[in-house]
Amino acid sequence: MADEVQIEGAPLLATPVNPLAEASVALLTDRFGAGVLAVTEHRGETTVTLDPAILVEACRALRDAQNLRYSLLEDITAVDWPEREPRYDIVYQLVSIETRASIRLKAQIGGEVDPDPEIASVMSVWPAADWFELEIYDLFGVTFTGRGEMRRILMPTDWDGHPLRKDYPISGFSLPDPHWGGQAPLDQPLPPGIGKLTLRTSDGSEQPNIAQRSEDDA
């Protein structure tokens, strides 16, 4: 199925060679041995899967290695594989300004036995990790340890759930409609409390908002 698209009509993409990626893998296997779980190559990009326990040390080693000098943490993100154990990939993109090396690190955490996964923060290595880690906490519910408090950065602070998890629905929230509180008619006085604690449905009746309702249920 996957090979269906590989037909004539489209020239093939040349894959660049990246000798410094090999040097990076060599450094990691040399220093951490069994901590390097897998090395994969796809379209000329090298991905190293690491044991989460050695992640921070491995990052520090890559940053400080004189022949590599990964000075820029380009990105951190996560991928959710709900059927897999461990469930989350935390993906780090490293790049070097000086040597033009580039590599992807991966750590796998979470799953059935660990529904609220934690992983060590790399903020001590690259301060740039700050907002990327907050974003992953917000959208995936992965907590980063060894740094300041985690807070939601994109979603409202009182939001329930983590939207980029695969089991989070794309639509169909159990909020009354319209869930942002309803448009108040200009020519009528507002009912007391609207906009604060109540939501109005399309027929004009009032409903306690979602926070109140779940408190009532509990």
Next chain:
Amino acid sequence: MQLEDSARPAALEVEDSVRLDDRTRRDTMTINMGPQHPSTHGVLRLILTLDGETIVKAVPDIGYLHTGIEKTAEVKSYFKALVVTDRMDYLAPLANNYGYSLAVEKLLGIDVPAKARIARIALVELQRIASHLVWLGSSALDLGAQSVFLYCFRERELILDIFELCSGVRMMTSYIMPGGLQADLPPGFDAKVRAFLKLFPDRLREYHDLLTNNRLWIDRTKGIAPISGEDALAFGCSGPTLRGSGVVYDVRKAFPYGGYEQFDFDIPVGSNGDVYDRYLIRMLEMEQSLRIIQQAMDALPTGAWQVADQKIVPPPKYEVSSNMEALIHHFKLYTEGYRPPAGEVWVRTESPKGDLGFYMVSDGSAKPYRMHVRAPSFANLQALPKMVEGMLLADVVAAIGSIDIVLGEVDR
């Protein structure tokens, strides 16, 4: 649902009055700037703690424009997810289209014909000029130079006219797509771009005359909101924000993509890392973009503007109504789309704001399993507190302007 206390931003609980001893105390004031402040370029909220007029602490609060673009892309086919990328950096939609298209093509393992490759570079560089013009106009407007804004928008309109000629749309064109371009370059394209190339250097000189040696402009920008190269790099800055601090890093040179290695252009680099350096870099970048466009127009070949593989690009309309196979391809592409082999790719491009990265994961199905965007503005905005702490309140406006954020991209 419960309100978690730990989920509240720490900055909301700022202690504004500190007792130093029995008789004296130190008062600071915490104020909100935004999210409806005209100089925050969208919906950025800053929580500023002031000691007099000096910034003690600045905490950006983002997310007001979070639209779930990454989640949306997961339920669309690769072909359809293209249009959501326009909406991220809405001042440079083609740059987003370009990054996305390169990522999908890398997943598929295909390259595009030479005409598409060169035309894309010309279009993206035009987009860079358009984006920088909006930045120049609005950041000058924030500092009180009103006329610059009107001039900049006059020239930006010429670029948008070119985009409209190509695609029928001024801004959200989706003109660059996986597999090439949406349509062939229109007949008047060459003349219009060349006319712009002829006109723009004079206009650029006008902007320089208005600002570069302007005493008021220099007073408001020179030495304001500085950041060192090490700090900028540590905070993950890229683009003009990083180069203003003297770090030589441009993705087009460091990791050439899409044919940039064939072009002759320079990378302007600053040294002081202040607002003025970032300003000059973008001004000089526009000049370099002109050089690239000139070379691209001279080198633009004839021939195909898309790959011939009709599983990736839709067949021409006249074939759909006459050819059975074309009709099937058309139907399959729009209903189901194509299935790149399983795998993951990372594509970085130099957007007008900086290093724009696309991380795409395919599980072999017709929809992206995960699309993550490394938005340059997101990382650049992280460095804002570092820049403004210790400066005056009025300098925050200059600093925000100088890092050229687009909140659509920050929040996605």
